[in-house]
Amino acid sequence: MPNEDLLTIGQRTYRSRLLVGTGKYKDLDETGAAIAESGAEIVTVAIRRTNIGQSPDEPNLLDVVSPERYTILPNTAGCFNAKDAIRTCQLARELLDGHNLVKLEVLGDQKTLYPDIPATLEAAEALIKDDFEVMVYTNDDPIVAKRLEAMGCVAVMPLAAPIGSGLGVQNKYNILTIVENAEVPILVDAGVGTASDASVAMELGCDGVLMNTAIAGAKNPVLMASAMRKAVEAGREAFLAGRIPRKRYASASSPLDGTFF
Amino acid sequence: MPNEDLLTIGQRTYRSRLLVGTGKYKDLDETGAAIAESGAEIVTVAIRRTNIGQSPDEPNLLDVVSPERYTILPNTAGCFNAKDAIRTCQLARELLDGHNLVKLEVLGDQKTLYPDIPATLEAAEALIKDDFEVMVYTNDDPIVAKRLEAMGCVAVMPLAAPIGSGLGVQNKYNILTIVENAEVPILVDAGVGTASDASVAMELGCDGVLMNTAIAGAKNPVLMASAMRKAVEAGREAFLAGRIPRKRYASASSPLDGTFF
């Protein structure tokens, strides 16, 4: 990997392009081990479901995911309207001593966990005005992605597929269009199921991938964390290395056009 | 990667599951650098096109790909009938001091570079009788793959897509069926275009991947070699780690059935 290939989000700079969550692990030990193996430097935490100090007498995630080693990225998972999401971010800022980088998600329904786009736009605007640095979960609509960027979000995070589905990138053209139009980092968030899914996202030019279930839900989460670390690096390097064109045959004089599928 | 996860082909054992070719590089320096970066331990050489001693006064590939460091795997690229393929293997054995591991390919036509299956079966049988250890390039037909194994081939190498096409695995069900039925290593040979293609093959349970154009033809072959090394490892680890099932939603009670695409 070229040494200078860094990911910049807001004011911060990272070497790893894999971001991970903390839910669904067997216990905090497994959480810590998998996250360490993943090589992630940014760890997202569902403030409504995870104790990072709200309940002083219970196990604290920050004991295994140290804020000194990782950028803790509070997220608003479980919020279904702008107001709840904004409050959750404010609570997180208090708990984390003024830390202002957040991942905003405002969900549209319980079943698909797709974002509610109008509420997401509303919450993003309010949070940016309140000096948050907003990384924002969104659908894969290129127009929406551009609007969120224009509004001042520091990273735009389109879904590959529904949260927890493991289906991989469903609409590659949309992700590609979002990437081509972007001037802030585009991180695929949600829907990755296995290593190749993460590579595909990176090969499309995404700046990073965020995942939780794909690692925590694997039979062997620590080994899957290693797979995902390598997959993100592999996809990034393949993107930078410039792949061969797709052709029907080696002997074809030009890449596929018109007859691809 | 678990330490004990080794690839055994015939009598030999390897740590790397990425096999690479030597064609299409700018020069021997680039060849050597990309192969080193790929981490490959088996390097396949087209005996009809590559000097490994046939022309004593010309640059010798073995100067940059040392037989002491790598297993040299002579292949019969460019052979369109069993007789030529058999002779080429015999020539290779002489040049390599009795080395009897070969990669057999008997091609069906110049355009698709698909194998000629009846001629492949014929050549494989003759070579096995002549004490070669035969790794064999084939199409992705599960019945043919099983027959080649039954005949005594030490590895079966179905194509993912046409040689040099970069299209990736075209028929995942066939590759999966071949893998499920096999008692010898199954290595995807031909058709890989980028990192995720290699991961996909490994996630299907293949024992390894062989490629040449995908690395040598990339804009930056050395960086792509690194990508491919990581992609093969990522795919292998993801296979071993046990991925989450594909579901339409996180909340779905069972994996997709009937309504997948």
Place this chain on the structure above:
Amino acid sequence: MPNEDLLTIGQRTYRSRLLVGTGKYKDLDETGAAIAESGAEIVTVAIRRTNIGQSPDEPNLLDVVSPERYTILPNTAGCFNAKDAIRTCQLARELLDGHNLVKLEVLGDQKTLYPDIPATLEAAEALIKDDFEVMVYTNDDPIVAKRLEAMGCVAVMPLAAPIGSGLGVQNKYNILTIVENAEVPILVDAGVGTASDASVAMELGCDGVLMNTAIAGAKNPVLMASAMRKAVEAGREAFLAGRIPRKRYASASSPLDGTFF
């Protein structure tokens, strides 16, 4: 086709589930011939680009697409904000003597022709308040689709792929989810390229398909119109007939689960 299988949009009922546009034909004769061959009963007209009476001295589309035979569906193609779209609908209502069924599209940019969702929501709300029956072009986000339905749109028309792309349904899960959640007709609008694309949309349970370029841009538009008529019927019938499950083999005891691609 069962006789009772009718498409109801607002107050009107149709036998055909193929809706067509009028742009990009060589001349009005070809327009008329292709539309007749398609069997369509609803014909959408881009009010900003098509003369249906605005220019009394020029050829009038209604001469070949008679409002007595077809439901004329004015659309707001070319409108990039709510205000323009609303005005265009009002102009159409005047030109068409109070006809209040319209197809709303508010576009987000010139390149992708993706909808601008917030502006679409705004325009839909205003038009419904102004007694229009609104059929609405949207992206394939299930949450947005449901909101447009809840607001009172008489049909929701998610894109299969970008307008004019010919790529076919890019995200089948999204279209399926929209269909499953809907209580108004769901018509795929935009992105169909060939007959099977239309069938796929119908097999997902869509109530109809709208297209223009796929017919008008074919080498033989009249023959393609016939193909599309049959494809929409075929897809509808296949949906109603209940397809066999996908399985890896005939002998498999259960449909694919976990190992589909």
Place this chain on the structure above:
Amino acid sequence: MPNEDLLTIGQRTYRSRLLVGTGKYKDLDETGAAIAESGAEIVTVAIRRTNIGQSPDEPNLLDVVSPERYTILPNTAGCFNAKDAIRTCQLARELLDGHNLVKLEVLGDQKTLYPDIPATLEAAEALIKDDFEVMVYTNDDPIVAKRLEAMGCVAVMPLAAPIGSGLGVQNKYNILTIVENAEVPILVDAGVGTASDASVAMELGCDGVLMNTAIAGAKNPVLMASAMRKAVEAGREAFLAGRIPRKRYASASSPLDGTFF
């Protein structure tokens, strides 16, 4: 459909490009009704499983599928070697008073029902020498398809996917290559699940499609038969009409190249 668009197989000419089987129906009435609705003119019969006169006292398929109305195409389903297949064809010829058009299938195993290619080649050669007109079931390998044509088969019938799987065309490039190289009719045989699958095969340029389970196994076989008739016609017409190219956007100046998926 252009009037002159006929399918010629050997000496015979047909209007319909849908060929159907007779297995798996509830009863002979349903068989007859579905076949009539399909518009098929060629009906294939598994000689080893179907009574066409071998058991004079039992219901005879030919009572509902009259040889005066349909071309009866005996097939060798259930044969796992060349000898059995050859004998089955000879028996059929006797039962059908010298009728010499047969569909040869020599299967490789019970699970996948993939063909055994060497045995298929052997049986085809023997049958052609014995004055049969051979339509031959094969895998989707272009080299094998060309060899079967060169040998004198009157039609080559590559599988789309395993028999009874309903997966649709798995390797479009292979089918396309087979079609491009062929001088005899190419009929997709096996693997179709729903209407769009049949259209896809025809859009690739195939001359026809043969299916059984997709119709007989549908919840409503007669309605599915109608769907398939239309789907085959739609796909054929779309192929002849010349589809629009796939592009990322309408505004793109050239079709997709390099960045398609």
